[in-house]
Amino acid sequence: MSRALAVYAGSFDPATLGHLDLIERAAALFDNVIVAIGVHPTKHPLFTAAERKHLIEQITAHIPNVTVDSFDGLLIDYCAGKNASVIVRGLRVTTDFEYELQIAHANADLRPQIDTIFLPTRTKHGFVSASLVREIASHGGDVSRYAPKVVCEALKKKFDVAPA
Numbered sequence: 001m002s003r004a005l006a007v008y009a010g011s012f013d014p015a016t017l018g019h020l021d022l023i024e025r026a027a028a029l030f031d032n033v034i035v036a037i038g039v040h041p042t043k044h045p046l047f048t049a050a051e052r053k054h055l056i057e058q059i060t061a062h063i064p065n066v067t068v069d070s071f072d073g074l075l076i077d078y079c080a081g082k083n084a085s086v087i088v089r090g091l092r093v094t095t096d097f098e099y100e101l102q103i104a105h106a107n108a109d110l111r112p113q114i115d116t117i118f119l120p121t122r123t124k125h126g127f128v129s130a131s132l133v134r135e136i137a138s139h140g141g142d143v144s145r146y147a148p149k150v151v152c153e154a155l156k157k158k159f160d161v162a163p164a
Helices: 017-029 049-059 075-081 094-110 130-138 149-159
Strands: 005-010 032-038 066-071 086-091 115-120
Touching: 005 017, 005 075, 017 032, 017 086, 017 115, 032 049, 032 075, 049 066, 049 149, 075 086, 075 094, 086 094, 094 115, 130 149
Parallel strands: 005 032, 005 086, 032 066, 086 115
Antiparallel strands: none
């Protein structure tokens, strides 16, 4: 396998321990990994792109071959602009695979020189999603099992929830 540049993209609103696990695993497989935060003008994320970037930079500070960036538009065009050879996608459940495979086929049609690889989520993170973390945190619930400490702190501030 080429150990070139890989891109792991998502909304990361917020980044979870599952995201961090995939970033660490991708960084072990490739020389360099860009964590690319998708910015979509029609979506209204809880955290701004700058806030998400700062949080991911903090939780990946221990991984020297990871950088964090943001993009808008098509991921495949962003990857081509960065000369990335691989897109890394995480899979939690079967429905993720069906959707991701469809996107991978479209990306391969648009830019056949860029491959997509799928990494299954570790079992302990399989049910965790950013939306689940947001929902629990919005009600003052403890998300420390699902998100890195700095993300938990940012969620508490965002929802103005007193620490437990």
